[in-house]
Amino acid sequence: MAKPKKQPRPKAITPKGFRDYFGEEVTQRTEMLRNIAGVYHHYGFDALESSAVETVEALGKFLPDVDRPNEGVFAWQEVDENDKGDWMALRYDLTAPLARVYAQHRNDLPTPYRRYAMGPVWRNEKPGPGRYRQFYQCDADTVGTASMAADAEICAMLSDTLETVGIPRGDYLVRVNNRKVLNGVLEAMGLGEDASARNNVLRTIDKFDKVGEKGVRELLTTGRLDTSGAFIDGVGLSEDQAEPVIAFLTSKAVDTAQTLTNLREAVGDSKIGTDGILELEQIGALLEAGGYSSDRVEIDPSVVRGLGYYTGPVYEAELTFEIFDEKGRKRQFGSVAGGGRYDDLVKRFTGQEVPATGISIGVDRLLAALREKGRIHTQAKGPVIVTVMDRDRMADYQTMVAELRNADIRAEVYLGNPKNFGNQLKYADKRNSPIAVIEGGDEKAKGVVQIKDLILGAKIAESATVQEWKERPSQFEVPRGDLIAKVREILDSQD
Amino acid sequence: MAKPKKQPRPKAITPKGFRDYFGEEVTQRTEMLRNIAGVYHHYGFDALESSAVETVEALGKFLPDVDRPNEGVFAWQEVDENDKGDWMALRYDLTAPLARVYAQHRNDLPTPYRRYAMGPVWRNEKPGPGRYRQFYQCDADTVGTASMAADAEICAMLSDTLETVGIPRGDYLVRVNNRKVLNGVLEAMGLGEDASARNNVLRTIDKFDKVGEKGVRELLTTGRLDTSGAFIDGVGLSEDQAEPVIAFLTSKAVDTAQTLTNLREAVGDSKIGTDGILELEQIGALLEAGGYSSDRVEIDPSVVRGLGYYTGPVYEAELTFEIFDEKGRKRQFGSVAGGGRYDDLVKRFTGQEVPATGISIGVDRLLAALREKGRIHTQAKGPVIVTVMDRDRMADYQTMVAELRNADIRAEVYLGNPKNFGNQLKYADKRNSPIAVIEGGDEKAKGVVQIKDLILGAKIAESATVQEWKERPSQFEVPRGDLIAKVREILDSQD
Secondary structure (H helix, E strand, O other): OOOOOOOOOOOOOOOOOOOOEEOHHHHHHHHHHHHHHHHHHHOOOEEEEOOOEEEHHHHOOOOOOOOOOOOEOOEEEOOOOOOOOOEEEEOOOOHHHHHHHHHHHOOOOOOOEEEEEEEEEEOEOOOEOOEOOEEEEEEEEEEOOOOHHHHHHHHHHHHHHHHHHOOOOOOEEEEEEEHHHHHHHHHHOOOOOOHHHHHHHHHHHOOHHHHHHHHHHHHHOOEEEOOOOOEEEOOOOOHHHHHHHHHHHOOOOOOHHHHHHHHHHHHOOOHHHHHHHHHHHHHHHHHHHOOOOOOOEEEOOOOOOOOOOOOOEEEEEEEEEEEEOOOOOEEEEEEEEEEEEOOEOOHHHHOOOEOEEEEEEOHHHHHHHHHHOOOOOOOOOOOEEEOOOOHHHHHHHHHHHHHHHHOOOOEEEOOOOOOOHHHHHHHHHHOOOOEEEEOOHHHHHHOEEEEEEHHHHHHHHHHOOHHHHHHOOOEEEEEHHHHHHHHHHHHHHHO | OOOOOOOOOOOOOOOOOOOOEEOHHHHHHHHHHHHHHHHHHHOOOEEEEOOOEEEHHHHOOOOOOOOOOOOEOOEEEOOOOOOOOOEEEEOOOOHHHHHHHHHHHOOOOOOOEEEEEEEEEEOEOOOEOOEOOEEEEEEEEEEOOOOHHHHHHHHHHHHHHHHHHOOOOOOEEEEEEEHHHHHHHHHHOOOOOOHHHHHHHHHHHOOHHHHHHHHHHHHHOOEEEOOOOOEEEOOOOOHHHHHHHHHHHOOOOOOHHHHHHHHHHHHOOOHHHHHHHHHHHHHHHHHHHOOOOOOOEEEOOOOOOOOOOOOOEEEEEEEEEEEEOOOOOEEEEEEEEEEEEOOEOOHHHHOOOEOEEEEEEOHHHHHHHHHHOOOOOOOOOOOEEEOOOOHHHHHHHHHHHHHHHHOOOOEEEOOOOOOOHHHHHHHHHHOOOOEEEEOOHHHHHHOEEEEEEHHHHHHHHHHOOHHHHHHOOOEEEEEHHHHHHHHHHHHHHHO
16 A cells, blocks of 8 residues: 555544544443333334445435535445446435335335334534534334324333333323324315415424414414514415414313314314324323323324424424523423324335334433433442552552452553552542552552542542541551452442 | 425335344344443443544545545545535544544543444445445553553453353453564564565465465465465565564464463564563463463464554454354354554544554454354244234223233234234234234123233144144133233243
């Protein structure tokens, strides 16, 4: 290999929009993914791991465009002799790969096919604060059945999952809506055939979370002055025409029966609207039978996220407890998962409609929520550090750590330059070590070791009087043979 | 969004050189990664997960080349106004990102920094049989110490890891060599300053695994006729000149002391060679003190893989049991992990030498080995299937699966079209279900359920006589209230 030309030193920086995760950030996520997978598996879902790379053709949404081939995705062209190589891209979600895999293997897979998948996805977007170009998704989907039992099951599973990872009942709510009911409302309004008007209404409804009832009313009619002072044109409906949409969005009542009655009024005699309400009724009844009452899963027509994308039931999991945002204002934590039914998943590949329904959990948001609630310790205990007092007796220290590890205690020997003992304690501090073990020449001769309780030591250093310091020593001299017992005793006392 | 033009249907195929992993393939790997991470963590290593994407500049090996930007890696250029966007690429290993991360965060990280990392890496190579363009690596490295204790620790940890994932002692061997010893041999031969000759010798040695002692001797001297009939030119050394290299490669003796004596002879009074032997001696002594004798880790100068890449000790973990290859011939399973010391890791970024040493485990090969040995079941048990006899009583069936799941039994209700009962049993078969639960109208009226032992049923169908079939029924009618107890009893009997 020819040597490359001398170049300036490369910059050591994380690529724009990406992140590095250290220590507990990684292990906590791994643990959460493991817990979620456990629930999914328990419900009969099987794991699937497709490759991170797909052809742009199979991903579908993004056509190979010579000028901007990587609009929205990270894409590149395979090298071949004639510059006609396939365009490849990193997956932007886990649903598009599922569609490809199901279309490819549908004769070998069970029908219905319940599968879960977890892993990073990539979006080629302008990076912004808190917005990353690589993040984890954790999906479960049931492909090949139109039964509402599949949708009810997904909602129940989502509820179980949240409780399993540490969100207690009462702190979350899975809310269910149905795109068909909205279609029924539009039909009742006489907009059933008018694709452009329908899209305008859908786009407006999407802003319900942000602008509320009054805002949607303005946007559906004459327009709205937004908070920045800009005027947003309205869709141009009359107040009367806009009413059924508002009625739909605000139809949630004190109980499911009343909510459904309100919806029935909103859709009039629209066939698709009535179908949608029937679906919601079935989901509600199945969940009730499984013990999932409205304190966990409820019908709520104000759920609008994804209503434009999905074709039937739509679900969203919200955390209902309050947190303080960056400006110190109280607000609800909000959504951590969403999903719904989409019946055209595989059609692009095979021409056949295949009904499917599923959920995607935003793992990073869920982790943030648990940290916010203090349910995950952000600073875990580091290893026990065996310090090095005598460079030539490294074998002795290795023997000690081997003993500690064999006793199932996380431990390591200090591997830096042992000359300056202060550096060893600084290192232990950086590692958040609970205990340091010390065996100098004197100790060796006497057959003892010194064991330093670093956590107690730090506490005493912070606040203790001299008297307390004398009464509660944080360093102990024990016979070498008692090393394990003493270390374990201190570790237990620290919990 | 404007609608894309009508296109032919996309092909549903896994991209060339990539793979999809289903069910147990995924969960077994996840479990193995978890076990490995457990050992690494126990040794005081901290997790690091860097992004899958790095700048090509930071990856280093691959320079942005306009004609073939993605030689060896999957690379693309960031979009910006002036077509001057950075070249980005998928990481091809976990070491290059470690170098970038360490250079970037060195002031905040502890020194030494022990880190582990696991995840997919990508290589833009021509796909071949069994060769994939995305595969998992699982690395542990210690950065910032030149101490041989770090190398000994890595070898001990590798040994522990293999035993933890299920390779028993005696079925593996961690072999250790040292690049410095080879450098000493070359120095003793008078090739210390001749870079070109040294490279030729290194390249030749790399073939030792394949061509053996005789082959290397031929390649170092006059050349060799290989098995395909092609003549490979020799390096041009005389037989005498080649001798020290051969002596080095074959210096392994019955015990470590004798091996080291042989090596001392081979390096003569070369300083670097003597240093290398001293390092091997230290590693051996530390391992011995930790209880890692030569039945687990041994000094073996015939380990040549990576000898060109690393700067000090080199390690390789081999599985020593025999398997049958695709042609039915017995052979050893071979290498599942490799690593070594590389002291110029961070220098590209900072100009400073930072000593580092580490190991990379080939997770997929290790999984293959465990399957080969029958230590992983390739076909795990599926969920209990609650069949649907009466579509209108779906809530009853959901209640049953909820009960089963609450009793910690993996279970699901059949969600396909329930009309044809045979399809439900076929589905159960495809899922490898152990048990089917049946509750038709008659059973409901009588307050009972039918429980079918599908595994016993399949056994009986295969081989039983009529008499046996009568004596060992595989279907049981039990009161509805005994559902859980009976299912558990059957599951236990199947283990």
